[in-house]
Amino acid sequence: MPEFKxxxxxxxxxxxxxxxxxxxxxxxxxxxxxxxxxxxDKATVEIPSPFQGRVDAILAAEGxxxxxxxxxxxxxxxxxxxxxxxxVAEAPAAPWAAPVAPRPxxxxxxxxxxxxxxxxxxxxxxxxxxxxxxxxxxLGSGPGGRVRMQDLQAAGRRVPLRGAHRVMAQRxxxxxxxxxxxxxxxxCDMGPVEALVRSQPADPAGxxxxxxxGLAALAAVAGLRxxxxxxxxxxxxxxxxxxxDQIHLGIAVQAGDGLKVATLRDADSxxxxxxxxxxxxxxxAARAGTLGPSELAGSTFTxxxxxxxxxxxxxxxxxxxxxxxxxxxAIEERPVVRAGQVAxxxxxxxxxxxxxxVIDGLTASAFLYQLADRLGHxxxxxx
Amino acid sequence: MRADxxxxxxxxxxxxxxxxxxxxxxxxxxxxxxxxxxHLRGLPSGLAIRLYSAMTHLRAFDERAVILQRQGVIGTYxxxxxxxxxxxxxxxxxEDRDWLFPTYRQTAxxxxxxxxxxxxxxxxxxxxxxxxxVMRYRVAPICIPVATNYPHAVGAAWGARLRHEGWVALAYGxxxxxxxxxxxxxxxxxxxxxxxxxxxxxxxxWAISTPIVKQTRVPRLAEKAxxxxxxxxxxDSFDVFACYEVIQEAxxxxxxxxxxxxxxxxxxxxxxxxxxxxxxxxxxPRADLLWAPMEPLGRTEAAVVEAGVAAxxxxxxxxxxxxxxxxxxxxxxxxxxxPSVEELADSVHRDTPWPLRPERLYEPSWARLEQTPxxx
Ligand SMILES: Cc1ncc(C[n+]2csc(CCOP(=O)(O)OP(=O)(O)O)c2C)c(N)n1
Ligand SMILES: [Mg+2]
Numbered sequence: 121m122p123e124f125k126x127x128x129x130x131x132x133x134x135x136x137x138x139x140x141x142x143x144x145x146x147x148x149x150x151x152x153x154x155x156x157x158x159x160x161d162k163a164t165v166e167i168p169s170p171f172q173g174r175v176d177a178i179l180a181a182e183g184x185x186x187x188x189x190x191x192x193x194x195x196x197x198x199x200x201x202x203x204x205x206x207x208v209a210e211a212p213a214a215p216w217a218a219p220v221a222p223r224p225x226x227x228x229x230x231x232x233x234x235x236x237x238x239x240x241x242x243x244x245x246x247x248x249x250x251x252x253x254x255x256x257x258x259l260g261s262g263p264g265g266r267v268r269m270q271d272l273q274a275a276g277r278r279v280p281l282r283g284a285h286r287v288m289a290q291r292x293x294x295x296x297x298x299x300x301x302x303x304x305x306x307x308c309d310m311g312p313v314e315a316l317v318r319s320q321p322a323d324p325a326g327x328x329x330x331x332x333x334g335l336a337a338l339a340a341v342a343g344l345r346x347x348x349x350x351x352x353x354x355x356x357x358x359x360x361x362x363x364x365d366q367i368h369l370g371i372a373v374q375a376g377d378g379l380k381v382a383t384l385r386d387a388d389s390x391x392x393x394x395x396x397x398x399x400x401x402x403x404x405a406a407r408a409g410t411l412g413p414s415e416l417a418g419s420t421f422t423x424x425x426x427x428x429x430x431x432x433x434x435x436x437x438x439x440x441x442x443x444x445x446x447x448x449x450a451i452e453e454r455p456v457v458r459a460g461q462v463a464x465x466x467x468x469x470x471x472x473x474x475x476x477x478v479i480d481g482l483t484a485s486a487f488l489y490q491l492a493d494r495l496g497h498x499x500x501x502x503x
Numbered sequence: 504m505r506a507d508x509x510x511x512x513x514x515x516x517x518x519x520x521x522x523x524x525x526x527x528x529x530x531x532x533x534x535x536x537x538x539x540x541x542h543l544r545g546l547p548s549g550l551a552i553r554l555y556s557a558m559t560h561l562r563a564f565d566e567r568a569v570i571l572q573r574q575g576v577i578g579t580y581x582x583x584x585x586x587x588x589x590x591x592x593x594x595x596x597x598e599d600r601d602w603l604f605p606t607y608r609q610t611a612x613x614x615x616x617x618x619x620x621x622x623x624x625x626x627x628x629x630x631x632x633x634x635x636x637v638m639r640y641r642v643a644p645i646c647i648p649v650a651t652n653y654p655h656a657v658g659a660a661w662g663a664r665l666r667h668e669g670w671v672a673l674a675y676g677x678x679x680x681x682x683x684x685x686x687x688x689x690x691x692x693x694x695x696x697x698x699x700x701x702x703x704x705x706x707x708x709w710a711i712s713t714p715i716v717k718q719t720r721v722p723r724l725a726e727k728a729x730x731x732x733x734x735x736x737x738x739d740s741f742d743v744f745a746c747y748e749v750i751q752e753a754x755x756x757x758x759x760x761x762x763x764x765x766x767x768x769x770x771x772x773x774x775x776x777x778x779x780x781x782x783x784x785x786x787x788p789r790a791d792l793l794w795a796p797m798e799p800l801g802r803t804e805a806a807v808v809e810a811g812v813a814a815x816x817x818x819x820x821x822x823x824x825x826x827x828x829x830x831x832x833x834x835x836x837x838x839x840x841x842p843s844v845e846e847l848a849d850s851v852h853r854d855t856p857w858p859l860r861p862e863r864l865y866e867p868s869w870a871r872l873e874q875t876p877x878x879x
Binding site for chain 2: 127128129130131133151152160162163164165166167168170262263428429
């Protein structure tokens with residue numbers, strides 16, 4: 121039974137971390153299908169399968185550090201019912217090719233031929249079977265109406281939501297249904313924060329220093345101490361506010377398998393450096409899918425940071441039963457006016473979406489202005 | 504009817520990086536629909552398909568090489584994803600007797616001169632079988648030290664001129680290479696002696712993690728030609744038809760005795776620098792999103808189909824064949840043995856010096872160098 125070992129990925133790389141498996145025990149794999157994602161010192165890369173068959177065993181867990189030559193998985197090749205993979209027209213694109221290669225309009229939607237003999241490659245047939253989609257129901261875009269992988273992907277198929285996706289769906293609907301929310305937005309000068317992040321000496325222990333998100337979290341904690349209402353929840357039935365003694369920060373993380381809110385517990389009792397470290401650990405765990413149950417629930421206030429692809433502005437939705445969510449949007453160079461002069465500033469929009477049943481606009485704005493002010497003097501946050 | 508001088512492709516959103524950066528680049532795909540169709544239909548018979556076919560082959564080679572690298576069959580590999588148009592055009596716009604001087608990023612151009620694909624793949628497996636027959640294909644060995652291939656091409660081309668042999672040389676390079684002394688010396692000498700050479704500089708905006716703005720104050724690299732006294736032309740590197748035209752014009756000029764040309768094929772590095780690179784660490788992912796629609800294979804396909812020069816089925820057939828062929832080559836490659844240590848110093852010196860003799864290669868290098876040679 122062929123075993124797949126971590127290949128020598130070149131340029132002196134000797135080990136890597138298993139970030140994510142893309143196959144499971146028992147699943148069929150095609151040649152060149154991505155098996156797993158490995159993070160090395162240099163890059164995070166997808167590893168395509170050299171075999172075709174069925175996964176018999178996975179020999180390295182997500183999060184494990186593996187060395188070149190260590191076995192990663194065992195494949196039972198030529199399992200019954202498997203056809204040789206010949207999906208050449210669907211040859212896998214290089215990983216960075218994913219969003220590219222728009223298909224010319226001319227190759228699309230030719231009517232498919234008579235039912236009963238829908239042409240499709242074996243890999244497509246199997247994928248259709250696995251998804252419970254009948255090929256007859258699809259319009260093939262290939263020559264002679266051949267159904268291609270992309271037709272299958274475009275088809276209206278039904279996929280049950282699981283795990284983080286499911287939680288996200290429920291929470292978002294809940295928040296939207298129950299909470300009349302309002303969003304206030306400010307432009308915030310991020311120059312000082314960026315300067316602090318940049319100025320940190322490299323840590324000999326290899327730990328990264330304060331991040332922009334970490335500093336924003338510290339600023340939020342300071343703000344919540346001053347305004348406990350934003351850290352409360354609201355009992356609709358009893359018409360009562362419930363104030364929380366601790367600040368549990370929910371951090372929205374975009375992971376491969378959906379949006380997750382990782383909970384940084386007792387954020388108000390952590391020293392700044394500890395908060396930053398905890399935050400880093402949580403985000404890594406969220407991405408690796410190794411968050412424990414207590415780390416996926418119980419937040420009292422949420423921070424959502426969309427990073428560099430965050431756009432000019434988005435409308436974060438209050439993470440019910442929290443009362444407010446802080447949104448950090450992309451940092452851009454923009455003209456700013458300082459003392460009557462136009463200068464180039466490093467500016468980000470920051471927003472606070474809040475539950476208008478119990479929080480008024482003034483409270484929300486005050487929180488946000490103070491947050492922007494704290495971010496303008498970040499040295500005060502890390503003391 | 505052509506928009507050279509001003510044209511930018513409509514596929515580039517105004518205000519996007521491409522809008523400003525592609526200014527003045529020759530384009531065919533960016534022409535209006537009618538002009539574009541007219542242009543494609545006016546091409547010599549079969550040329551559009553040959554260009555598309557060459558691009559498909561290059562894409563299949565590149566994708567297979569990346570997969571083989573991820574599977575540990577070959578070593579580190581510099582992908583050229585996105586440069587298929589300019590590379591395919593560079594080979595097809597020239598004659599078979601013209602010489603090519605590639606870098607690490609053009610390892611597959613030799614296969615467009617009918618060298619089997621397995622040969623350059625073997626090179627990245629560290630295998631001596633990876634050296635193609637230089638004299639037969641008239642393709643020099645790749646140069647990894649940046650810009651060193653430019654003077655080689657100039658020397659060769661100057662020789663061709665002195666002997667009235669009628670062929671031209673084309674040297675490839677990148678934006679980063681224009682900062683190297685070799686580039687300056689090569690351009691200067693080429694212009695002085697009117698060597699029949701084309702400097703094909705693919706300006707993909709990045710030299711590993713160094714952006715063009717940290718490379719030079721003259722980001723329109725074609726402008727540098729003026730300082731040497733040769734023509735400089737900009738062209739959309741993702742536009743195979745425009746590249747073909749510009750390179751053919753440069754070759755004709757060189758053949759007529761008109762000397763060198765600097766062609767700046769401007770675009771963006773759509774992929775990482777190589778298989779061990781992580782661009783998200785140093786470049787803005789939004790730029791990737793903006794440039795993605797420029798991917799050349801899809802653009803060419805759309806234009807060819809629109810002009811009625813080929814049917815979609817014909818293109819699919821060409822694609823399928825190329826990917827299947829490279830898949831087969833990959834299978835054979837994995838079965839070939841790795842070279843032995845003894846072969847390491849083969850074909851380097853005429854008489855292999857004593858410290859590099861096969862029997863000594865297993866000793867640590869300091870031991871080889873510190874011991875007294877037997878003849879002293
Ligand atoms: C003389 C020399 N210096 C440094 C390097 C390391 N190096 C390899 S590729 C590269 C970047 C070259 O960039 P560019 O000329 O823009 O070409 P591209 O890789 O973008 O095609 C560098 C610095 C080298 N190979 N040779
Ligand atoms: Mg470059």
